[in-house]
Amino acid sequence: MQKRLRQPVVTNRHENGLINRHGKQLISFGCNDYLGLSRHPNVLSAATEATEKWGTGAGASQLVSGYSSLIEDLEQALAHYCGTESACLFGSGYLANLGTISALVGKNDLIIADKLMHACMVDGSKLSGANLRRFKHNDVVHLEQLLKEHRQSYDHCLVLVERVYSMDGDVAPLDDILALAKHYDAWLLVDDAHGMGVLPPYHGDYLHMGTLSKALGSYGGYVAGSQTLIKYLKTSARSLMFSTALPPASVAAALAALKVIQDEPQLRETVLNNARLFTQLMGLKEAQSTIVPWVVKDESAALALSLLLEEQGYYVPAIRPPTVPVKTARLRFAFSVSHTPEMIRNLIDVLGIEIVS
């Protein structure tokens, strides 16, 4: 056993991106509530009203006891946002990937996935029993090679990618990937967990998967696509069929948050500007999303830096293998609208980097 024990720590999240951890108040760069919507007044009041009106729990799975008009409204709003005919909600993003991948493909099918895909797509792939092949991260030439070589030996083929990679913050070349999937008659599932609400929606003929739990500040997951496909998932995806529907407060909160991200585009500008300011001052490649990794390679160096930052009042998680490949341990900075340019400059000061501009 290597020394990679990771123990969750009691951490309370307060307003304005502040957290309490180890008895200390810290500015957090470790939260996916990028737009601060979990505390937006419209979102809070929607959740409270829904709870008062409909209670705290959904009561049963959708398949057995039907689904509320609130769920119907959110599914329609998500479909509209994604530019698809239809959408369906799952208990979480994890459950959405697990249920969707295992419903779509099986033993005689092929999955081709980006090397850096999230754990829940790995788990969904395993559960499906399909043959899994991986292509080099964001390498469309390698993806095409695998499609060319293996596609015809299988009934169905599913390509799995993320829009924004959760530990790297870089963006998939979706135009090219979509064209390849079409050319080789493969389905494409794009996990938009970290892009939704932060990058403009990317419309196209593929399966849109996302979470309500990050920029939307709520809880739950979704898949959006054609009417035929969503109809199929609702009666085939086991993580949806055999699990209780989302609580009214989560659904209402996500619905209100979805409206906020459309009405207040300046929120995503603010958070992206924060990330870009950081990469500019650090001399890193310009941020493409709210996530910026600082790869220090060595696991103990990453941990030591994270502890140093914590002593100085900042929380920046060290991400180590197996979450990321061996020798790519890193600090993962997640930016939000609650950060100010001053906070970012001070953070870099602590890192001991000379600010040139």
Ligand SMILES: *Cc1c(COP(=O)(O)O)cnc(C)c1O
């Ligand atoms: C967080 C995350 C998920 C899981 O979403 P939850 O709603 O938290 O279960 C799926 N995919 C990616 C890429 C993620 O980062």
